[in-house]
Amino acid sequence: MNESPEGAGIGGEGAPPPPLPQPAAPQVPASAVPPIEVGAAPANAGTQPAGADPSPSAAQLPEALAPPQPATIDTENRRLDDGVNRCPRCGSTEIQLRPATGMLICLFCRYEWAEAQIDPVISGDGDLSQLSGTIIASGAADIDPAVSGVLTLKCGGCGAEVVVNTAQAMSARCHWCRHVLTVNDQVPNGAVPDAVLPFALTHAQAVERIREFAGKRRMFAHRRFKSEFTPENVVGVYLPYMVVDGNASADVWGYGEVETRRYTRGSGDDKETYYDADVYQVQRHVDFTVDDLTIESSAERADMNAFVNTNNIINTILPFDTKNAVRWNASYLTGFTSERRDQDVSAIQPVLEHQLLSIGRSEVAASVSGYGRGVRWEHERLEVKGTRWVSMYLPVWLYSYYHVERGRGMVHYIAVNGRTGETMGSVPVSQGRLLLAAITAGTVIEALAIGFLVVTM
Numbered sequence: 434m435n436e437s438p439e440g441a442g443i444g445g446e447g448a449p450p451p452p453l454p455q456p457a458a459p460q461v462p463a464s465a466v467p468p469i470e471v472g473a474a475p476a477n478a479g480t481q482p483a484g485a486d487p488s489p490s491a492a493q494l495p496e497a498l499a500p501p502q503p504a505t506i507d508t509e510n511r512r513l514d515d516g517v518n519r520c521p522r523c524g525s526t527e528i529q530l531r532p533a534t535g536m537l538i539c540l541f542c543r544y545e546w547a548e549a550q551i552d553p554v555i556s557g558d559g560d561l562s563q564l565s566g567t568i569i570a571s572g573a574a575d576i577d578p579a580v581s582g583v584l585t586l587k588c589g590g591c592g593a594e595v596v597v598n599t600a601q602a603m604s605a606r607c608h609w610c611r612h613v614l615t616v617n618d619q620v621p622n623g624a625v626p627d628a629v630l631p632f633a634l635t636h637a638q639a640v641e642r643i644r645e646f647a648g649k650r651r652m653f654a655h656r657r658f659k660s661e662f663t664p665e666n667v668v669g670v671y672l673p674y675m676v677v678d679g680n681a682s683a684d685v686w687g688y689g690e691v692e693t694r695r696y697t698r699g700s701g702d703d704k705e706t707y708y709d710a711d712v713y714q715v716q717r718h719v720d721f722t723v724d725d726l727t728i729e730s731s732a733e734r735a736d737m738n739a740f741v742n743t744n745n746i747i748n749t750i751l752p753f754d755t756k757n758a759v760r761w762n763a764s765y766l767t768g769f770t771s772e773r774r775d776q777d778v779s780a781i782q783p784v785l786e787h788q789l790l791s792i793g794r795s796e797v798a799a800s801v802s803g804y805g806r807g808v809r810w811e812h813e814r815l816e817v818k819g820t821r822w823v824s825m826y827l828p829v830w831l832y833s834y835y836h837v838e839r840g841r842g843m844v845h846y847i848a849v850n851g852r853t854g855e856t857m858g859s860v861p862v863s864q865g866r867l868l869l870a871a872i873t874a875g876t877v878i879e880a881l882a883i884g885f886l887v888v889t890m
């Protein structure tokens with residue numbers, strides 16, 4: 434047995450088998466299944482996983498080598514196709530969301546109702562572990578750069594033609610008869626998602642959360658922030674996300690060490706600690722599914738460099754109860770602003786794969802805890818067997834605060850989850866006060882990279 438200062442010996446032939454779930458796995462050498470370096474993982478791993486059966490339809494075609502086309506689920510709300518969303522009771526088009534109930538309300542007769550939940554339309558009763566191929570809901574389809582997003586709607590009230598620019602608004606009032614016309618067609622410009630998760634927190638509740646948040650951090654906040662806080666600047670925004678279900682497996686290969694003996698030699702300054710360790714080749718495989726992983730679908734928001742503050746803050750107010758999202762109806766947006774999705778599935782796929790691999794790695798972690806000195810993974814491989822993509826608007830109350838420090842303007846945000854009230858923000862910090870505080874409390878808040886997920890095995 435070797436011995437070396439803080440270095441590992443190699444497990445000898447006579448090493449006793451330690452109590453591990455899988456002590457060594459030389460019977461399946463890494464070369465048997467060629468490992469793919471993570472960095473080199475092909476972007477199309479999801480559409481044509483190595484070793485997976487091609488879909489039956491693709492196999493019958495002569496061009497069987499071409500990646501299978503993604504399947505689609507039509508989510509368009511046909512009931513609203515005429516652009517006039519009428520109150521089911523009185524026929525009025527004066528409709529908006531009432532956050533206190535999460536329902537649409539007719540402003541004329543006060544009748545309340547809701548669109549049906551989207552989840553049964555998307556998931557059916559399928560088992561996620563059977564999910565295969567790429568399934569894309571129609572609202573998550575690729576954005577067509579040629580589509581301007583300017584729509585002409587024919588008023589169902591008087592027949593006039595009304596123009597709506599979907600880049601700015603999702604509804605318009607007929608200038609002749611005052612009917613409200615809403616955009617419910619899925620224009621392929623990213624403006625109309627499959628589903629919307631309505632605001633459940635009122636503006637007043639959001640303002641209260643923001644006050645509370647800033648108040649608790651009084652010692653960090655600039656006096657000016659409190660004096661300049663204007664509740665009117667708290668705005669409700671629907672932010673575009675992709676909500677993804679996935680069926681995947683991960684394989685990892687590496688070396689795990691188990692310490693067998695530790696001792697010191699020498700004395701005084703020459704004293705050194707040695708240890709002996711057995712090294713094992715370790716291999717793990719995990720099959721898992723993820724349900725409703727939420728990933729930003731606006732490049733600006735997903736770009737860590739451009740909008741570090743917003744991006745991180747919004748991630749910290751996850752999760753959203755995406756299972757309660759409803760079918761698209763533009764009336765849910767009345768009184769709120771929204772941001773358009775500008776990323777297609779193909780652009781978000783690498784982000785998804787990165788997150789899936791992280792999940793796979795963490796799933797494996799518990800099973801290698803027996804290797805006391807840890808496991809060094811040398812190769813990792815992700816197989817994406819199936820994914821299902823739904824585009825969704827998620828509700829966020831945002832307060833932005835412009836702040837100049839040392840001649841440099843900075844925008845800080847406080848964001849409130851429009852469903853749960855979870856609040857996070859970057860309250861502008863006075864550097865002097867922060868340094869003082871740091872002496873007594875060294876707290877680092879780091880944004881979570883992964884949102885809501887349920888892992889089943």
Ligand SMILES: [Zn+2]
Pocket residue numbers: 520521522523524525539540541542543544
């Ligand atoms: Zn009504």
Ligand SMILES: [Zn+2]
Pocket residue numbers: 588589590591592593607608609610611612
């Ligand atoms: Zn009209």
